[in-house]
Amino acid sequence: MTASPYLAAALEAAEAAAALIRRAYRGQFSVETKADSSPVTEVDIASEAAIKAVLKSHFPDHGFYGEELGREAGDNEHLWLIDPIDGTKSFVRGYPMFSTQIALMKGGELILGVSSAPCWDGALGEVVYAERGHGAWCDNQRLTIAATETIAKTTLSTGNLARLAASPAWARLGGLIGQVHRIRGYGDFLHYHLLASGRIDAVVESDVNILDIAALSVIVHEAGGVFTDLQGQPLSLATTSVLAATPALHPQLLAQLAWSPPA
Numbered sequence: 001m002t003a004s005p006y007l008a009a010a011l012e013a014a015e016a017a018a019a020l021i022r023r024a025y026r027g028q029f030s031v032e033t034k035a036d037s038s039p040v041t042e043v044d045i046a047s048e049a050a051i052k053a054v055l056k057s058h059f060p061d062h063g064f065y066g067e068e069l070g071r072e073a074g075d076n077e078h079l080w081l082i083d084p085i086d087g088t089k090s091f092v093r094g095y096p097m098f099s100t101q102i103a104l105m106k107g108g109e110l111i112l113g114v115s116s117a118p119c120w121d122g123a124l125g126e127v128v129y130a131e132r133g134h135g136a137w138c139d140n141q142r143l144t145i146a147a148t149e150t151i152a153k154t155t156l157s158t159g160n161l162a163r164l165a166a167s168p169a170w171a172r173l174g175g176l177i178g179q180v181h182r183i184r185g186y187g188d189f190l191h192y193h194l195l196a197s198g199r200i201d202a203v204v205e206s207d208v209n210i211l212d213i214a215a216l217s218v219i220v221h222e223a224g225g226v227f228t229d230l231q232g233q234p235l236s237l238a239t240t241s242v243l244a245a246t247p248a249l250h251p252q253l254l255a256q257l258a259w260s261p262p263a
Contacts, residue, residue: 001140005058007131010102010114013054014127017047017084017100018118025119026094039088044068047084051102055080065237067211079105083211087188096120099189103214110235113215115189128193130222136196145224146198149248151256155182155200157191163241164206164230169259173204176256192216195244196223202245202253206230206261210239217244226250230259 003011024043031041048068055062063074066082080102085091087098096119104112111132118125128143130136136143148154156176164170177183186194194200196219205213217227217235228234230241232254241261245253 001131001134001137001142004112004131006104006112007114007129009055009058010104010112011127011129013051014100014102014114014116016050016054018116018125020047020050021085021091021100021118022123022125025091025096031092039092040068041085041088041092043091044085044088047100048082051082051084051100052080065211077107081105081211081214086212090188097188097190101189101211101213101215103218105214108236110214110218113218115193115215115219117189117193120190126193128196128219130219132218132222134222136219136222138193138197143196143219143223144198145196145220145246146201147248148201148246151176151179151249151252152181154180154202154249155184156180156202156204157184157186157194157200159185159187159191159203159205159242160207161205162207163262164204164259166262167206167259169230169257172257172259176253188212189216192220192244195225196220198223202249203242204230204253204257205242206240206259208240208242210235210237213239213242220244228254230254230257 048066061075062078064072064080083101086101090097099117102114114129116127120126128138191203220227227244
């Protein structure tokens with residue numbers, strides 16, 4: 001795949017963040033607690049600044065929405081969505097279930113995603129990326145969703161589920177677990193990488209924000225999957241839940257869960 005200027009810049013930005021993250025991983029760094037009780041480190045902030053610096057050097061007029069540095073207005077058409085370390089709790093605890101997420105929204109549509117897990121698989125890391133209309137890729141290998149069509153053959157992975165657990169859909173998820181082939185909780189970037197590469201079949205989460213999943217949604221879509229919220233709606237900046245699956249499974253899971261957010 002030949003990278004567009006957008007994708008080339010996003011990959012460059014992800015590598016700039018990866019260099020900072022690898023140097024700090026399992027080392028000494030300051031940790032603070034945000035208003036929502038989640039941790040933030042000096043590495044999160046430095047990585048987001050590095051990502052923005054790279055992207056701004058290529059696209060100085062674009063807008064930015066970052067997990068740590070907030071919103072910065074731009075040309076009202078291009079908006080970069082950045083989570084410098086998605087999975088900061090894992091980073092702080094010293095295990096490699098975290099990633100850098102970079103997505104580009106153009107005219108309200110997500111068109112590009114880079115998901116970089118710099119410490120996954122030892123020093124190798126894993127970078128998965130996609131651009132609308134050009135497929136999803138990892139190490140120059142094109143990714144393809146599985147062909148799974150039945151719930152009985154499904155490997156289902158779940159992530160953050162607090163709001164789903166507080167709703168009537170919790171019992172329906174329990175019933176679904178009894179029907180699937182395998183249930184796992186890979187979480188964070190990992191289950192979306194596995195989904196896009198055909199190694200699992202569906203992902204359910206009820207407690208995310210758009211910065212966690214924007215890039216991953218483009219990757220899963222370009223691999224041939226379906227990625228919506230738990231009510232089957234397309235993603236927006238306000239999205240907080242996920243149902244991602246093979247095309248055949250998505251409507252079946254949507255109907256079985258019949259989820260609506262608690263009031």
